[in-house]
Amino acid sequence: MLRLTAGRIGAPVTFSAFSLLSHALSGRAWPRQWRAAEPAEAYDVVVVGGGGHGLATAFYLAKEHGLRRVAVLEKSWLGGGNTGRNTTIVRANYMEEGNFQFYRFSLDLWRDLSRTLNYNVMFSPRGMVGVAHSPDAMDAYAQRVNVMTLNGLRAELLDLGQMQRLLPYLDYSQRARFPVVGGMIQHDAGTARHDAVAWGYARAADRLGVDIVEGCEVTGYLWKGQRIAGVETGKGPVRADKVVLAVAGHTSLLAAKAGLRLPLESHLLQAFVTEGLKPMIDHVISWSGGHFYISQSDKGGLVFGSDMDGHASYSGRGGIAVARKAAAAAVSLIPALGKARLLRQWGGVVDQTMDGSPFISAAPVPGLYLTGGWCYGGFKAIPASGFCTAWTVAKDEPHPLSACFRLDRFATGRELDEEGSGPYPHLH
16 A cells, blocks of 8 residues: 555555445545645646546556656546546447557456456446348448457357347337347447546556646646647646647647647537436447447446537537437337436537547657547547557657557558548548
């Protein structure tokens, strides 16, 4: 256990069955799990953004590379951006060379993340089922299953009978709007608790000496010649040898303050949750016919989402057209949901690249590093993104698993168009 450091509120606790039982019997309140830090004058690395990607980057900078003078600056509250505004799905069913290896590594990290952080992130590898509505969809799933199996992941095709036994609540009737013909399952996919992921990384990074500063908006940069030498914040200037942007849908805005125009558009992605229901959906379900996905949370609410709003926006509020489409898809696939009441809706601002794949890269401006363009893949990528971004920052070279995500691929014509949609970010 680490010693108490200056400014720490309460002694750090190593979670275990004994500590949980001890607190339950004694009635003692748990101490604060990370310090309410204020920014120092200077750091080796400043990470802008206190979501999953920023916190994971800071943690791996300290854990894997021994950097202790690291700060995470978050303009609002920790985990209040896209990390807390998603459907919490974890999967690794990509097919493009580069994407596949990266997300497989991320899934490997997810499996042991609770132990790594000494914090229960509630990773639930319940399996993800894709529903097919045509022979063409089954052919596409067969190709995906073959790629995944050849690369060491557990996946298999499901015929109609297997689907009916596994997911008996789908609409298999002759009157179904989208008849089910089969599907596929990735056995090791699942969900994790988004808040716990942010809190776990924050706590673990804090215990390694990282300063986590909430309510500290970055408004500009400090310069030393042509090199970035820190950031301007609402709490004053903070010098740093290196600055990392991990700010999701606002990446283009902060990059513009450094004179960069990135190949990004920011779009709103909505999600929804119903009232708590009795256990019904054991798996994560994705619907290829209508780009719809749904799972059931530990509280009983059905969490689901669909397409992003088709227009660029930083608003954080969703349009009614997407809400209507998601609700219609839910009822078309699972008719019993027609009687469920919608509890709440939220939206996250996601940064969409021109090819639908992310970037982890040094920026053209010396001293600045970027992790962004995560599109739909942000939450599931958090562990691998943090690991590879930390490597890139510490070593000034890309990690082998993220070398394909260099920003200059857009200049050299080496895009990773996973969806085959071309340069249309709202389709990725």
